[in-house]
Amino acid sequence: MAVTIRDVAKAAGVSTSTVSRALSGSELVEPRTREAVLRTAEQLGYLPNRAARGLITGRTGNLGLIVPDLANPFFPDVVKGIQARAREADYSVFLADTDEDPSAELGLVRALAKQVDGIILCSPRMNAEDLRTASAAAPLVAVNRRGSHVPAVTIDNAGGMRQAVAHLAALGHHRVGYVAGPRSSWSNRERVRAIRAAAETERVELVEVGNAPPQFEGGVAVADLVVAAEVTAVIAYNDVVALGLLTRLAARGIEVPRDLSVVGIDDIAMSGMFSPALTTVSIPKAQSGRAAVELLLQVLDNPGGRNPSRREIPTQLLVRDTTAIASTRR
Amino acid sequence: MAVTIRDVAKAAGVSTSTVSRALSGSELVEPRTREAVLRTAEQLGYLPNRAARGLITGRTGNLGLIVPDLANPFFPDVVKGIQARAREADYSVFLADTDEDPSAELGLVRALAKQVDGIILCSPRMNAEDLRTASAAAPLVAVNRRGSHVPAVTIDNAGGMRQAVAHLAALGHHRVGYVAGPRSSWSNRERVRAIRAAAETERVELVEVGNAPPQFEGGVAVADLVVAAEVTAVIAYNDVVALGLLTRLAARGIEVPRDLSVVGIDDIAMSGMFSPALTTVSIPKAQSGRAAVELLLQVLDNPGGRNPSRREIPTQLLVRDTTAIASTRR
DNA sequence: CGAGGTGATGAAAAGGATTGCATGAGGTCA
DNA sequence: TGACCTCATGCAATCCTTTTCATCACCTCG
Structure with a gap:
């Protein structure tokens, strides 16, 4: 099967504890040992088992993302921003689409809650009460929506x-x-x-x-x-x-x-x-997405913190060809 | 913390094994017991811990999805089809976007491979060799692309x-x-x-x-x-x-x-x-997505099976307003 | 030279669900 | 009535990693 931390430990002649510490960058391991372990892990092609790690740490390394309609060209750009920022922070993103059905939103939050560390809710249509319920189910950031105790990214x-x-x-x-x-x-x-x-x-x-x-x-x-x-x-x-x-x-x-x-x-x-x-x-749009991930990471790093932080993204009028001097004809 | 299978077992007065069996629909449990267990689980709001399950079964319940550019309106529709079908089969979907960079594809496959049971590769641009490498890293279905030993959904x-x-x-x-x-x-x-x-x-x-x-x-x-x-x-x-x-x-x-x-x-x-x-x-497009998931599920259910199955989706010319009788002017 | 401290390492538990094997009750058939 | 079988259930091991606690060696300072 796959190579585990025990294989690495055996090959490097140390205990699994040491391997774990070396891999997670703990200070409590001698530089020489660390290097030897890292080299061995590399040679053996060791990749940590996320399930096992998640089981003990309680973290999944995943984020959930719920959008109302991916076919609306607004959202793919936001999603791309979220994706990019999440990847930088070594998180993977689950995507779910509600097909513009507000009543599906809460259910999806619930379904996702157990599999992710946090959820980003794009343009949620759910009512304020459901939003509170949702934000109790998992750390949550809303985009394009404010709620009383929910961190949010909005636009100006x-x-x-x-x-x-x-x-x-x-x-x-x-x-x-x-x-x-x-x-x-x-x-x-x-x-x-x-x-x-x-x-x-x-x-x-x-x-x-x-x-x-x-x-x-x-x-x-x-x-x-x-x-x-x-x-x-x-x-x-x-x-x-x-x-x-x-x-x-x-x-x-x-x-x-x-x-x-x-x-x-x-x-x-x-x-x-x-x-x-x-x-x-x-x-x-991409910037909104990135901001949402950043807010969420902030919440995750500071779990107890009662800081429903907010971020507002500036907007800019783009004058093109569909506006002109008012016609006097009417 | 969260309610575990042990809590359910205790509350229902049975062992964890029985709870597990009842929940997974095993035949080896008396109907009355099963029902009691299910009711208890429901009451307690039990949700299985995916990490723990994954640790022992080796399955994650996740699928990976890689698309070249979510901003191309073709893909959101495919993604929606994939989403919908995956949800029916109780799978969650990781989405990744390569930003039209073929050289990013293989890396994403590798990164995703350990976290998912299978991967759907939409319109991959990678060369044939990389495609083979990729399909060795994880069960894989290609969309809009054929490869020698890769199950694929294509269009006519x-x-x-x-x-x-x-x-x-x-x-x-x-x-x-x-x-x-x-x-x-x-x-x-x-x-x-x-x-x-x-x-x-x-x-x-x-x-x-x-x-x-x-x-x-x-x-x-x-x-x-x-x-x-x-x-x-x-x-x-x-x-x-x-x-x-x-x-x-x-x-x-x-x-x-x-x-x-x-x-x-x-x-x-x-x-x-x-x-x-x-x-x-x-x-x-949605149908292509659904077909891809179905092919992938088929591969997952039949791991050893050397059946690079294929599915071809029919196409249909839609005559609208940009075609007309050839002008004789030229 | 000895006591106390420091720092690296290892042993082992914990986390939650699944599953092979053991158990025991009840039924069947001779 | 006894031997054997079936079927529901329980016990306990297992998956892999992290982390606490213990240990041990070595250093420092009085």
Whole structure:
């Protein structure tokens, strides 16, 4: 079978304790001995058995990652950031996808809890109580969501919305729409709040339009409502919705940005590929992912510590081709 | 701490052996006892310790999954299929992304090998020898790649290419281009071969254009070569490349499909969202993922069995708006 | 020179689940 | 009624690593 620590010990002429210590970099082993052990381990191709280690240390070396929908291009980038940072810290990542089903989230947390040292919950839709329950089941960091005692990585929604609304106001838009996302989404609630505040500051009239499922089809479906709302500009819950919107608008012969300005949120890769290229509030996705891992590692290293730390990632308006001077036609 | 099998045994008034047997569904336990044990376990909220189980069984209950680039919308769908099927079989999935770096693949396989029961390698770019090495390190199934002794899930490239070329030929195209993907890609080599064969059958002249990185930018970059090749239709290595192509063609004022027909491969979600909607060879991505897991489970259940089984998933041409009658202008 | 200290090492327990083997009760058949 | 068999159950070993505690040698200082 596989080579164990005992094989190494025998080959090196020491005890398993010494091998273990040498391998884990303990100070309590003579340099010469350590080196001999390491050399032997190398020669024999020794690889520690994670199960055995986990059994005694109670740590798995694994992290859990739960996302609502991997098919939404926003998440793969976040996942990549998480992956990369986790690998640096020598953790492996379990990935699970809830298929946009909030009721699946808690179950997945429970299922994962025993197999990981900590969990990263991306854009969770579960209610506050479930979130508390979840964070009791395992060390946990939320991304794009705040909870009372849950460490969280969020983005600067307020700043992003302020930039977006100011941009539109500066272009002469007085009546702006917001295509809302799912009601259960914390990000959506944040964005609504931020947009309202920004609209007030900028003296822009705000019209909230529908609740779109955060998918392309949601944008398609809500487009006619946007038109009916008689706004000259619209901000969408996210880029995917904005692209759906764009598609339906084009089909109805409404030209963007001449007749209507559109702003997305996320800056997914394909938003720049569409024509016209989407003006959007850019989120550093990989950075969010890395930050989440860092927060989680911090929590793991300091288990008792009652520090629901938070990290907020800045956002940046990216002006591209879907926003222009307000048309006077309407 | 956590409730163990001993707690359950004590509470149910039986031995740990009986609990273990009851839980694992062994026949050697009286129905009444089994039920009592199950009820007790349920009440106590018992969850088996995977590390302990793994230590003795040698199994981890985990699968490894390696993809070249999660940001390519093709892969999330495959991953979702794999996820779903793995969960049904009570396996968890480790995800790793190589960032399109073939030299990282083998290292990841090695790193993962000790922590999983088997590995699924999506569209591996590693050479044949490394693939053999990899498959020696752990039970392994390849997706979109064949190797001499490696179980594999592939798609019917030949059938898809035949449909695509026949479709173009029927529209009167006599000179068709193929935008090649990475040379190291098995899929690309397969597609080249299949297209050549189909072109011969359909009496269509085939022009192979460039080698594009399998990304949007690759399509953008190769567009001018396509124009210079003076073809009336072009098939791209995949949808992402096709969309890049489309974007650059539009920028150059070349109208699709009037001036040039374009066919993609993959049927990623956004290919239908672009305008014009992309004609493409559809691949059942989730189904490929599920099939890969099934093949892997089969290998795991039958360790000695020298059966490098294979599964081929059918493909289907999806005619949308980027193909039309060949223009006579050229 | 002896007591106490230091530092390297080894022995052994612990961690939780599985499983081969032993046990004992109950049943069957002669 | 006794020998034998079957079947449910329990006992105990095992998987591999970490870690506590004990040990032993050697050094230092009084």
